[in-house]
Amino acid sequence: MEFRYLENVVTLELDGDRCTGCGMCTQVCVQAVLALNDGVAYIVDRDGCMECGACAMNCPVAALMVRPGVGCAWAVFTDWFKKKNVSSQEGSENIRS
């Protein structure tokens, strides 16, 4: 049984030129989004990514980038209200790399 969520939305980016093929990202991803091929990581299942940020966090050479966050409607609601109160803070979402 496989669960799928919306397609073509995730912020995951991989810079294959930087990758050293250590395999760390394939180990930490619970969604099997990444795999190694000929000693270089590549994205197998982009839409499976849930933007947890584990791969980018654990890549020693910063070859992966993703805007990490929790896919939770309630958290987004809370965020909307906060943003309204603290004026616009668009640039504050940090890109983890």
Place this chain on the structure above:
Amino acid sequence: MGWIETPVGRVAGVSTKWTPRDKLGQTLVRMGIKRMRYTVATGLYAIGEPDFDSPVLVTANYKLSFDLLRRELAGRNLWLLVLETFGINVWCAAGKGTFGTSELVNRIRKVQLATVVKHRNVILPQLGAPGVAAHEVKKATGFRVRYGPVRAQDLPGYLDNGMKVSEESRRVRFPLRDRLVLTPVELVQAWKPSLVILLLLFVLSGLSRQGFDLHAAVSRSFAPILIYLGALLTGSLITPAFLPWIPGKAFSLKGTQLGLLWALFVSFTVASDWSGANLVALFLLAPAVAAYFAMNFTGCSTFTSLSGVKKEMRIAVPVIILSIVSGGIVLLVGSLS
């Protein structure tokens, strides 16, 4: 439990058995009755009689996770390093960064782990990876982070297998059981706002040109209250249970479909003699309310991305609001005319 002597002093031993109290705690937390501050003290613990060579497992100070972990470790000798996550589970704490690189590095130093064990490995649950940069921990402490399996029950196999994680136990599954375990929390959270809504529906039902009429309220509030409660259960319980089999990807869309089914069911059974206004309101309200509660289940699910949820909400939230407001107006006009 007893104490274990180490070069850096005594370390508390923990039992791998659960007491009735631990079981009760598990249930209350799952029900959402006891949410906050279910913690254990941070620091180093001993399971069995560990020595210089025993593995070190790292976990959060959320008692629920701690209990699930120690139960799986019966008959083994190892160290447990508990990080300060303020009573939050590993996955959520890693997302927030409390189960993170600096907490792990500081805790390793504080308990003088390098003196307690000879090897230089710490085993973390895989779900802690979003918060911890393994290479930085290594740089700062010399300890190599190994990511173990996702679930505590796969730990014995992992430890016996020379610390190899099978493909299968790297993945997060999300079986029916796990989904249902999460629904009571949803319901408990919906309880208070729901009371307000039910009261509001009751009062609105009693309104007429002559003012508020208790009789009318009692007889006419039945319809909207039934619609609401059914839609609440549909969105927060039935949709999660049938999640993988309902067509569509967005949770709100899944909830809408079941909400529609609920409305159809009502209209063919109890509502066969309802007024036109009540019927229109039924079809405006039930799918929207179900969609709302289904959408809130995204936070419990294990595969939704923030970008996806934001996209879903940009469309779903305005539609839900519009639908509920117009449904409310129809109900109100219906009872005033």
